[in-house]
Structure formats: C-alpha cells, structure tokens
Amino acid sequence: MLRVLYFIVSYIFWLLMTLSLEWDRLAAGAVVCLLTTMIFGKTSIQKHKLLQPQRYCWAAYYVFLLLWECLKANLDVAYRVLHPAMPIHPGIVKVRTSLKSDLARTSLANSITMTPGTLSVDVTDDGYLYIHWINVKTQDVEEASQKIVVVFEKILKRIFE
Amino acid sequence: MNDYIGLVFIFIGVLFELFGCIGLLRLPDMYNRLQAATKCVTLGTCGIMFGIFLMQGFNEIGVKALVAVPLIFITSPTAAHALARGAHIAGVRLWQKSVCDRYEDDKKHMGKEKPAP
Numbered sequence: 001m002l003r004v005l006y007f008i009v010s011y012i013f014w015l016l017m018t019l020s021l022e023w024d025r026l027a028a029g030a031v032v033c034l035l036t037t038m039i040f041g042k043t044s045i046q047k048h049k050l051l052q053p054q055r056y057c058w059a060a061y062y063v064f065l066l067l068w069e070c071l072k073a074n075l076d077v078a079y080r081v082l083h084p085a086m087p088i089h090p091g092i093v094k095v096r097t098s099l100k101s102d103l104a105r106t107s108l109a110n111s112i113t114m115t116p117g118t119l120s121v122d123v124t125d126d127g128y129l130y131i132h133w134i135n136v137k138t139q140d141v142e143e144a145s146q147k148i149v150v151v152f153e154k155i156l157k158r159i160f161e
Numbered sequence: 162m163n164d165y166i167g168l169v170f171i172f173i174g175v176l177f178e179l180f181g182c183i184g185l186l187r188l189p190d191m192y193n194r195l196q197a198a199t200k201c202v203t204l205g206t207c208g209i210m211f212g213i214f215l216m217q218g219f220n221e222i223g224v225k226a227l228v229a230v231p232l233i234f235i236t237s238p239t240a241a242h243a244l245a246r247g248a249h250i251a252g253v254r255l256w257q258k259s260v261c262d263r264y265e266d267d268k269k270h271m272g273k274e275k276p277a278p
C-alpha cells in the first residue's frame with residue numbers, strides 16, 4: 001500500500017521534471033518510478049502517522065526555521081571567512097540525541113549541517129552524534145547538546161515520533 | 162517586476178557562492194573547508210535556482226529550477242556528511258590548532274576503528 005503512495009509521489013516528481021505529456025516520456029517515467037519504488041520501497045514508516053495533520057504543520061514550520069538557520073549560517077561563514085584574523089576554534093565534539101527513528105536522525109544530522117558553524121561527521125547506534133564545530137564553546141556532551149541539538153530535536157520529535 | 166526580484170536572488174546567490182569559494186581557499190583544513198563549501202554553496206545555488214524560477218515563471222525551465230532547490234537542499238548536507246566521515250576514517254588530520262577531537266578519542270578507546278575503504 002505504501003509503495004503505491006511512493007509511486008504516485010515519484011511520478012508527480014517525474015512529471016514536474018519533464019513537464020510534458022508526450023506518451024513516450026510518460027511511459028519512460030512509469031518504468032523509472034516503478035523500478036525506484038521496487039528498489040527503495042522498504043522504509044519503515046508507520047501508516048497512521050501519515051494521516052495526522054499536525055505533523056505536516058510542524059514540518060512546514062520546520063522548513064522555515066531551517067531556512068532561517070541556513071541564512072544565519074551563511075552570514076556566519078561569510079563573517080569568519082572575510083575577517084582578516086579568521087576567528088575559528090575548530091574541533092569535533094560529541095552530542096547526544098533522544099530521537100529513535102532513522103528518518104528523524106537523518107533529518108537531525110542534515111539540519112545540524114545547515115546550522116551556523118556545525119557539520120555532522122558520524123552517528124552511532126546508541127544515539128550519539130559527532131559534530132565538527134568551527135567555534136568550539138564547550139566540550140561537555142550535555143552542554144553541547146543543549147546548544148546544538150535541542151532546538152531541532154523538539155520539533156523533529158513532533159514530526160516523526 | 163519579477164525579473165528584478167529574480168535578479169536580486171541571483172545576485173545574492175552568486176555573492177554567497179563567492180564567500181564559499183573564499184572560504185575554500187582561506188580556511189585551514191578539510192573539515193573547515195567542507196563547512197564553508199556546504200553552507201554557502203547550498204544557499205548560493207538555491208538562490209540562483211529560485212531567481213531563475215522567478216524570471217522564467219511556470220514554464221519548462223522555471224519549474225525544473227524550482228524542483229532542483231529541495232533536491233540540492235537535501236543532498237548537499239548528506240554529501241558533506243559522507244565526505245567528512247570518509248575523510249576521518251581514512252585518517253585525514255584536523256588542523257593543528259583544533260581544540261578537541263572526541264571522534265578520534267572514542268575510536269581509540271572503543272576499538273571501533275574501521276579499516277580505510
């Protein structure tokens with residue numbers, strides 16, 4: 001059942017990419033989408049979560065938050081790069097997350113990469129992330145988690161869990 | 162009118178791309194450079210794409226540019242993550258003046274060192 005949904009979504013995506021209704025393109029799209037759905041269709045989303053509208057509202061809010069953080073991150077990089085003395089104190093810190101599902105952790109890692117001065121390096125199975133921080137303020141796991149992770153974690157929990 | 166707003170977006174995009182390139186040249190090690198490259202180039206490219214969409218409207222070019230924005234936004238951090246992790250596992254050192262490297266410490270202590278690919 002979920003695979004049908006995936007097929008429809010990917011087919012809409014194909015239609016947007018090609019933006020034509022000639023039969024050969026439609027057929028090629030159907031073949032490609034079918035293959036994609038067959039290969040990558042094994043994700044573990046619980047169906048009842050797809051039908052809860054508040055999750056989509058939080059997701060919409062999350063997109064705007066992420067765009068804002070991304071803009072701040074760019075200005076931050078611009079400041080550090082253009083400053084003659086280059087004020088950087090780089091290092092890799094360890095933070096903890098309470099998110100459980102793979103999708104949520106992936107989103108968290110991607111979001112952390114888009115926020116000012118941080119870049120996720122690795123994720124462990126027991127919920128720790130290694131973050132490259134361009135301006136290390138604390139090496140403590142809890143404090144660093146407060147500074148980097150918590151902002152996104154609260155919302156991602158509402159979206160995915 | 163849309164043309165001018167589109168041009169502003171393209172200008173901002175190119176400006177951020179420029180910052181990213183300066184960062185790529187000035188910052189000391191692989192990980193710092195990756196930071197500049199990921200953030201600035203992602204927003205820069207998205208800005209340019211969105212500008213193209215505003216200038217072209219809903220035709221073949223504009224819609225493709227608009228669809229490319231979320232794609233870049235999702236794939237770019239993922240690629241950066243893969244590069245950083247691969248580099249660390251392959252043994253690329255951090256800058257000498259780096260403050261700490263908890264990843265290296267943990268790899269040593271827990272015997273989790275994986276062989277270089």
